Amino acid sequence: MAKFNIKISSRHLEITDEIKNYxxxxxxxxxxxxxxxxxxxxxxxxxxxxYQISAVVxxxxxxxxxxxxxxxxxxxxxxxxxxxxKEVLIKQKEKMQKTKKHYSKDINTYGDYPVYTRTTMQIxxxxxxxxxxxxxxxxxxxxxxxxxxxDKISVLKxxxxxxxxxxxxxx
Numbered sequence: 001m002a003k004f005n006i007k008i009s010s011r012h013l014e015i016t017d018e019i020k021n022y023x024x025x026x027x028x029x030x031x032x033x034x035x036x037x038x039x040x041x042x043x044x045x046x047x048x049x050x051y052q053i054s055a056v057v058x059x060x061x062x063x064x065x066x067x068x069x070x071x072x073x074x075x076x077x078x079x080x081x082x083x084x085x086k087e088v089l090i091k092q093k094e095k096m097q098k099t100k101k102h103y104s105k106d107i108n109t110y111g112d113y114p115v116y117t118r119t120t121m122q123i124x125x126x127x128x129x130x131x132x133x134x135x136x137x138x139x140x141x142x143x144x145x146x147x148x149x150x151d152k153i154s155v156l157k158x159x160x161x162x163x164x165x166x167x168x169x170x171x
Contacts, residue, residue, distance in 0.1 A: 004030075004037045004038055004039055004040065005038065005039040005040070006023065006024060006027055006039070006040050006041075006042070007040070007041045007042070008020055008041075008042045009041070009042070009044070010043070010044045010045065011043070011044070011045035011046075012047070013044055013045060013046045015044065019044075019074065022075065022078065023042060023078060026078065026079070026082045027040055027082070029086075030057075030085070030086075037057060037058065037059060038058045039058045040056070040057050040058070041055065041056040042054070042055050043055075049072060050070050050071070051070065051071055051072070051073070051074045051077045052069070052070050052077070053068065053069055053070075053074075053077045053078055053081050054066070054068040054081075055067050055068070055081055055085060057088075057089075059092065063092070065085065065088050065089075067084045067085055067088065068081065069081040121144070123144055123145055123146050123153065124145050124146065125145070125146045125148050126145045126146070126148060127147070127148050127149055128149065128154075128156075128165060131143055131145045131147075131156045131165075132156065132163060135158055135163075140158075141158050141159070142157050142158070143155070143156045144156075147167065153167070153168040153170075154166065154167050154168065155167075
């Protein structure tokens with residue numbers, strides 16, 4: 001059974017337990033593609049000799065996916081719609097994986113902790129007074145800057161009401 005809400009409604013058609021169980025069984029496999037789906041809504045209708053089934057999938061990142069399918073057989077229409085939803089969820093999962101920053105090639109370990117190497121960091125050339133103004137403006141507790149007065153890299157730390165400036169010594 002799926003870990004999210006499934007709502008099934010119908011127009012001009014009675015929803016049997018067999019249809020509900022069939023949809024539940026198909027939707028339960030969505031967890032393979034996306035882990036956080038709050039709800040899925042199905043609307044099944046019958047117009048003359050055709051079944052139309054629509055779905056609204058509420059995805060984890062507040063995206064709403066709306067799809068529909070038509071077929072002469074209700075089970076075929078459900079299968080077609082489920083396949084369409086799976087395709088969209090797979091594309092969405094692949095897109096999320098591409099946008100995540102993976103540092104697996106650059107992982108080292110320090111004891112039990114993984115250490116990630118990243119790209120270079122921009123350090124501004126500032127005076128101590130400018131660094132204090134910058135840390136207040138950015139609302140951060142620590143700032144690394146190139147001290148114009150000493151021509152050295154300095155770290156400005158703000159703890160409570162105190163400000164501490166340390167110079168980095170490179171050996």
